[in-house]
Amino acid sequence: MLIEPHLEGSGRESRRSGWIEVICGSMFSGKTEELIRRLNRAVIAGQKVEIFKPAIEKRYHDKNVVSHNDRSIRSTPVQFADDVVLLAGESQVVGIDEAQFFDSEIVNVSIALANKGKRVILAGLDMDFMGKPFGSMPQLMAVAEFVTKIHAICMNCGDVASYSYRTSLGKEKIMLGEKEAYEARCRKCFWEAMGNDKK
Numbered sequence: 001m002l003i004e005p006h007l008e009g010s011g012r013e014s015r016r017s018g019w020i021e022v023i024c025g026s027m028f029s030g031k032t033e034e035l036i037r038r039l040n041r042a043v044i045a046g047q048k049v050e051i052f053k054p055a056i057e058k059r060y061h062d063k064n065v066v067s068h069n070d071r072s073i074r075s076t077p078v079q080f081a082d083d084v085v086l087l088a089g090e091s092q093v094v095g096i097d098e099a100q101f102f103d104s105e106i107v108n109v110s111i112a113l114a115n116k117g118k119r120v121i122l123a124g125l126d127m128d129f130m131g132k133p134f135g136s137m138p139q140l141m142a143v144a145e146f147v148t149k150i151h152a153i154c155m156n157c158g159d160v161a162s163y164s165y166r167t168s169l170g171k172e173k174i175m176l177g178e179k180e181a182y183e184a185r186c187r188k189c190f191w192e193a194m195g196n197d198k199k
């Protein structure tokens with residue numbers, strides 16, 4: 001469990017501005033679990049929370065955000081980043097999962113929401129299956145007040161994993177999948193396999 005670098009409901013709400021938090025890491029690192037944990041705590045603190053995910057992400061559920069170990073929270077699937085601004089309404093906390101899949105407006109949207117006083121929490125893959133930065137994640141990490149990088153366990157050697165290795169054949173950047181198509185890998189096991197695969 002991670003400790004947030006700030007407290008919910010610190011009693012200074014009238015003076016408090018919004019901010020952006022990014023939770024990043026490889027597949028299976030616990031990004032969605034951590035997002036759900038933070039959002040549930042905000043609910044417990046009595047705050048109004050809205051959660052969004054990209055409409056394409058329907059692996060476990062068409063509406064809910066669901067982790068690999070079956071933790072779940074209701075969410076609104078949206079097509080475009082701008083939809084989040086329209087739907088965030090009077091919420092105090094905005095959660096966004098799979099941030100890497102959103103169009104590049106997600107950066108301006110996050111800034112605009114935080115400037116309006118909201119706490120914006122985004123979870124997303126920092127790297128794609130080629131080990132390259134994914135979507136707008138680098139920009140989001142740059143404008144965030146708080147960035148948390150978490151790690152999975154390497155499925156090849158048990159070390160700390162920061163890479164998502166694609167075990168299936170597709171070469172397209174976006175290819176939804178879980179354990180049948182991806183493995184968490186450490187640096188050594190990822191790049192050795194990439195060399196062997198001549199990707």
Ligand SMILES: Nc1ncnc2c1ncn2[C@@H]1O[C@H](COP(=O)(O)OP(=O)(O)O)[C@@H](O)[C@H]1O
Nearest residue numbers: 027028029030031032033067068069152153184
């Ligand atoms: N290689 C792995 N390393 C760590 N956790 C794993 C691994 N494979 C499966 N898991 C499970 O995945 C959970 C995290 O799921 P989730 O929060 O959905 O991750 P993410 O959103 O980062 O893909 C862990 O708590 C664990 O139960």
Ligand SMILES: Cc1cn([C@H]2C[C@H](O)[C@@H](COP(=O)(O)O)O2)c(=O)[nH]c1=O
Nearest residue numbers: 026027028128129164173174175176177
């Ligand atoms: C590495 C990589 C992943 N994806 C897809 C696979 C999954 O559907 C999601 C990541 O989900 P998670 O919550 O982080 O486990 O992204 C992809 O489309 N392209 C990639 O390069």
Ligand SMILES: [Zn+2]
Nearest residue numbers: 154157186189
């Ligand atoms: Zn390894």
